Amino acid sequence: MTRLSEVALAGLPNAVERPAYVRSAVTPGIVHLGIGAFHRAHMAAYVDSLLGADPSWGIIGASLRRPDTRDALAPQDFLYTLAVRDASGTRCRIIGSLLDVIDANADREGLLARMADPQTRIVSLTVTEKGYCHDPATGALDQNHPDIRHDLGDPANPVSAPGMLVEALARRKAAGIAPFTVMSCDNLPANGRTVRRILIALARLRDPALADWLEAGLACPSTMVDRIVPATTDADRAEISGLTGREDGWPIVTEPFTQWVIEDHFPLGRPALETVGAQLVEDVxxxxxxxxxxxxxxxxxxxxxxxxxxxxxxxxxxxxxxxxxxxxxxxxxxxxxxxxxxxxxxxxxxxxxxxxxxxxxxxxxxxxxxxxxxxxxxxxxxxxxxxxxxxxxxxxxxxxxxxxxxxxxxxxxxxxxxxxxxxxxxxxxxxxxxxxxxxxxxxxxxxxxxxxxxxxxxxxxxxxxxxxxxxxxxxxxxxxxxxxxxxxx
Structure with a gap:
């Protein structure tokens, strides 16, 4: 069976939705840490829907722990199938908003450089609750977390998500570039305030001047995300291949329902997410x-x-x-x-x-x-x-x-x-x-x-x-x- 790819889009069945824009014209504006199933069923789908109107918001994904996602999607030009399923059947859509996936373990420097690039205006995260290296009971940075101890000892080579964010922000400060907006899409209470508190605490431990700069200019809008995304099974892969006529290394299955509520605070700009169903509000x-x-x-x-x-x-x-x-x-x-x-x-x-x-x-x-x-x-x-x-x-x-x-x-x-x-x-x-x-x-x-x-x-x-x-x-x-x-x- 033919592998999903840019070239293979042309022969898809008519029932399969595909990107309604010229993908080669899309440029990256977002880096997303934790490129798992939820992000690919949720935020990446919203962004995919608006790239025809504004192609400057393509997504560069980052795998922080394992190269599985990159290995699965690189051979198919980082396209993948989003299968929306309910009792009436399964509807397939090809998502093209993901332009690349960086394996942080193999190319940490490449990831940090991409985050520090002025073209990157938003860094979003789905790293699960444990990825924030914090105390869930208080929301404070866990200074004794092994990854945080590592990142304080070797800040230029971070292994934690907070460490990578702070190092990239430090590089932007040194280059005279405004901080990117950090947008958590994880299930944390007041996720924007929580991640901001964690990042400033970590920055203060390594450089008080950096922490002061972040306190003055770092935006971390809170969000609420909602979509059920089960793990993909071999049976899912077989069904999706049958519907699309294409082999897909890692398709995603989800439900019809989706919701995204976002605090509207993006100093460097944002995609027009309200035009594709997201709710932009003052208080999430x-x-x-x-x-x-x-x-x-x-x-x-x-x-x-x-x-x-x-x-x-x-x-x-x-x-x-x-x-x-x-x-x-x-x-x-x-x-x-x-x-x-x-x-x-x-x-x-x-x-x-x-x-x-x-x-x-x-x-x-x-x-x-x-x-x-x-x-x-x-x-x-x-x-x-x-x-x-x-x-x-x-x-x-x-x-x-x-x-x-x-x-x-x-x-x-x-x-x-x-x-x-x-x-x-x-x-x-x-x-x-x-x-x-x-x-x-x-x-x-x-x-x-x-x-x-x-x-x-x-x-x-x-x-x-x-x-x-x-x-x-x-x-x-x-x-x-x-x-x-x-x-x-």
Whole structure:
């Protein structure tokens, strides 16, 4: 079968959408760190839609850890297929906004030079929560993170995303070039303010004058991003090849729904994203909080409890009446009261989420969502819990999500088979779980002691500890499905 490429675009079936612009006329204006599936299904698709009107916003991607994406896409001129899938079928679109992918490990200098180039006006990121080298409980830079220690010792050869950003910004300062705008597209609370705080803290540790320059001129608009993007499978590749008639080294599968809310603060200019469906606003926080607590909090609860109950995919888990009632109740009875948005808007968002979760064509693995729980819990579930406890309100359903995580990180499922727990703190979690065995109180006590996850105040709340521990004891005793059924009512 012919490989996807510029030359091979001409012979695509009529049903396959392709770039509506002259790709050779596109020039790069954005560098994106962390060129994974989400970025290619989300931001790159938005940019692809506007390049016909303004070709100065092409994207140079960067792989920070592995060369997989570059190796897959370089032979096909960095084109790839975006397959949008729902119960009615799969629609394919070729995305051309990605012009190159730099492997940071093989060409770190090339990446830094591209970021320092005046042509680069925006550097965006999807490096996941752990890529910011920060304390999720406080949002502060983790100065003891091994990558940060490396970057302070050898700032010209950084390995962390914050280190690369600060080094590139230092080069721009030295050359008299204004700082590029840094735009996080990760699920962090107040992601713009968080990344700005991290970068200025790191800069101050290496050069106070650089930190002062950044404080005066660095723009980091906050964003809220939303689209479900499962990992691509071999079955996906086979289906997409059949629909396009082209071999694609790494196609992306996603849902029809997409949302992008952006704080409109770009001193060096920005693409006209509002013309292709993005929302440019003064304050992203209400949208961000809604998404983090309703979508992401529900997703994590479904992931841990669904995986333990034996469900491989989100759509299978939400088809379980108990899990469906639990998630509906979590959003309606516990999360909505913590959100500063009209009740009608929240109810409409809830109903849309439940419909998206149930999409049978989107094989979103519970195991995939369950990754990196220590980084995700604070913003997805613990914020809701802290706000409700401060008002003296119950946290029964949200606490079950936390208990589900605690049971999951024991690394042994309900049939005695191992769970592949992927987490930056996996070794510590394993040690705590091994010491506790199936004793719910010992396990909860050990995990509550992780200040980088729970902070210092939440674990002191007697009612919260008792609720989580009671749920955890039930998960050990009768399993996830029965525990969920009892809690959901």
């Amino acid at each position: 926080e209400p949208f961000e909080l809604m998404k983090l607590r309703m979508l992401n909090g529900s997703h994590s609860s479904i992931a841990y409890l669904g995986y333990l109950a034996g469900y491989q995919h989100v759509s299978e888990a939400i088809a379980d009446p108990g899990i469906a009632r639990l998630i509906h109740g979590l959003m309606t009875e516990e999360v909505m009261a913590t959100l500063p948005m009209p009740r009608a808007d929240l109810e409409a968002y809830r109903d849309a989420l439940l419909q998206r979760f149930a999409n049978p064509a989107l094989k979103h693995r519970t195991w995939q969502i369950a990754m990196d729980g220590t980084q995700k819990l604070p913003q997805r579930l613990l914020g809701t819990i802290a706000d409700r406890l401060a008002e003296g309100l119950p946290v029964t359903r949200a606490a079950l999500g936390v208990a589900g995580w605690m049971r999951y990180v024991t690394g042994i499922d309900e049939k005695g088979a191992p769970i592949d727990v992927r987490d930056p703190h996996a070794a510590r979690l394993r040690s705590i779980a091994d010491a506790a065995g199936r004793d719910a109180t010992r396990l909860a006590d050990g995990l509550f002691a992780l200040e980088e996850v729970f902070g210092t105040e939440l674990p002191q709340h007697k009612g919260f500890r008792e609720t989580v521990t009671r749920h955890l004891d039930s998960l050990f005793a009768v399993g996830a499905a029965e525990t969920v059924r009892k809690v959901a009512g």
